[in-house]
Amino acid sequence: MTDLLYGADEEALRDSVRALLVAHAPWQRTLAGLDDDEPYDAALWRLLVDQLGVTGLAVPVEHGGAGAGFREVAVVLEELGRAVAPVPFLGAAVATRALLACGDAELLGAVAAGERAVVLAVGLATAPDTRPEPVAVEPGPVLRGTVTGVADALPCDVLLVPAADGLYAVDAAAAAVRMNPVVSLDATRPLADLVLAGAPGRRVATGPAATRAVSVALTAGAGLLASEQVGLAQWCLDTTIEHVRTRRQFGRPVGSFQAVKHRLADLWVEITEARAVARHAADRLATGHPETPLAAALAQAYCGPVAVRAAEACVQLHGGIGFTWEHPAHLYLKRAKSGAVAFGTADRHRAALARLVDLAAPAPAGAGGSIGPARSNR
């Protein structure tokens, strides 16, 4: 049976991550970072990798990892979402899932040791059930093509590039690799457009194995993102509650007005449910359950919109201050809305569920049977 709770080890991990983020990633620092040219907080990322070993959590012990798993990865993501931390952990987790599927010992070891950052070179908006447009391969082998909207690419060392005949590892520092930064909705998870102009690659998986590696990695991304969304939504709820308890208008706390209370009560219900859904997805992913794609689709059909509503309520219920650059609410709103598109929108995931649980769409008009008396009258 799916385990929807948090184990003692997971709670201990949460405490460590939260303590580190409280000390090193207050939102004021993240906000100030938006004005720098550095998209990520490199110092923070080093602390997470070196002190807590986050990149090795899901890597088996024989490859130098912690041998924990994706339930633990999900707990880290909850905390990173809560802090809207500008670190490339989600991309690292997705790439790790792809490497596990390929069984590439060399790169898994380097990832676990925190020596090399690996990123799956597909657009952030790619849904698990879509095949990314493959990059062309020429003898060498060298890769030629473009991939747009890749997240977590700018600080990475190795790109995992889906190409026509397999999945290739490409040195991100090669002269033939160009990464053009994009002005992204979510500046704490910036995107880049990749241009591969004959970049040398090493094939890490071929044919169906490569296709499968990409698909399980995207499924993991969709499922894990839900935990980040739960953490984000919980921060928005907590912060809003704190505000409406103390902010007074018309001679009483704003939080004593029923319209405010009921909106927050509904949000709490949704977050309570989103947590169960996200835990379910993390558990399915961790145990390699055959219904992992279903759990991931459910997670993004439900949790993405909940995070957006939480962030929107946070802006709204803070009143004017929620609309300012100085208040962190916009960091959460941008992360939430970007997350609602990442790995496929809720609508795409509902369509995936329609296939997975046999709730087919109506037959197109004219395909027979929709109105014709021959059928409907038996």
Place this chain on the structure above:
Amino acid sequence: MPEHTADRLRGLVAEFLRTHDPRGDRAGFLRARFDAGLAWVHHPPGHGGLGAPPQLQAVVDAAFAEAGAPDNRPRRNSIGLGMAAPTLLRHATEAQCRRWLRPLWTGEELWCQLFSEPEAGSDLASLRTRAVRDGADWVVDGQKVWTSMAHEARWAILLARTDPAVAKHRGITYFVCDMTAPGVQVRPLRQLTGEAEFNEVFLTGVRVPDAHRVGAVGEGWQIARTTLMNERVAIGGRPLPREGGMVGVLARLWRERPELRTAGLHEEVLRSWVRAEAARLSALRLRQLVAAGAPGPEGSAVKLSFAELNQRISGLEVELLGAEGLRHDDWAMRRPVEPDLLGRTATYRYLRARGNSIEGGTSEILRTVIAERVLGLPAEPRVDR
């Protein structure tokens, strides 16, 4: 005292079954099971239990079911088992527990709940039924409403005002009322589905012995909170498989009748399926929390969600059926023990689901309770205390 483990409890059940025939006299078997402490294992010895962790109850129930033993018809007795029993165990005297708990558990005596009144529904503490002390008895006068099982119950948990002079939450006392006592009159209350699950209960000069008072005079509201908390858990906490509730009826209809499908309803069906699955997993997580001994306030979320979902899904089903959805099965006055949500027509489900957001606390009140007790938001200004 030996430690309680699943193996040990399975051993106790096996031992019990060696000396008691599960196919013999039903009531006798259940009484003996109660006396052996295998009724609700988390209760103390002498009150049907062994003081074991509550999650072992499922082990015991499964072992008895496997042996083909009779159960105590829990669905027929949900108020007694789910609300009266936990309240009595926590607040009643030893003698009261000895008198009431065993026949309650065996189902020989059914219970009902005399709380709500015509003018005290969600604002329950404004109730006006009076209890006046007269020697060793209290004399009760008033009217109660929405009383499930009143026409079959032997006992009722009763809230009555014993001191009209103090603030409304403070002058209430908690009693156990004998439903066969003179002056208790039960009338069916027919509802919009045509049937009558509930009753009106008129109390005219009903004598309740002081020995049937639970807790101190004037402390009834505190005790009622135990009952109400258990009510919400009981409403929302049933385990369901995927598509186990109304959404399963809708999904099967969608699969079996492709000619009814339209694009807009497809979208609605998928959204409802997702929400139903989220609510189901949330209820599952609540049960895992309870089993781990860390129950949170999630019961309120589950209650609120299922009410909204049942209403939305049953409404969709009527529309999906179109012309067929306009045909009802029967408006006959019936007296069901519980609503037949999965057995009857879509129209019945649609109509009965209107009650889901009213019974056991309206959704509006529940949102206020969540906001104030779970989220810690300040109370709205009140003029009644």
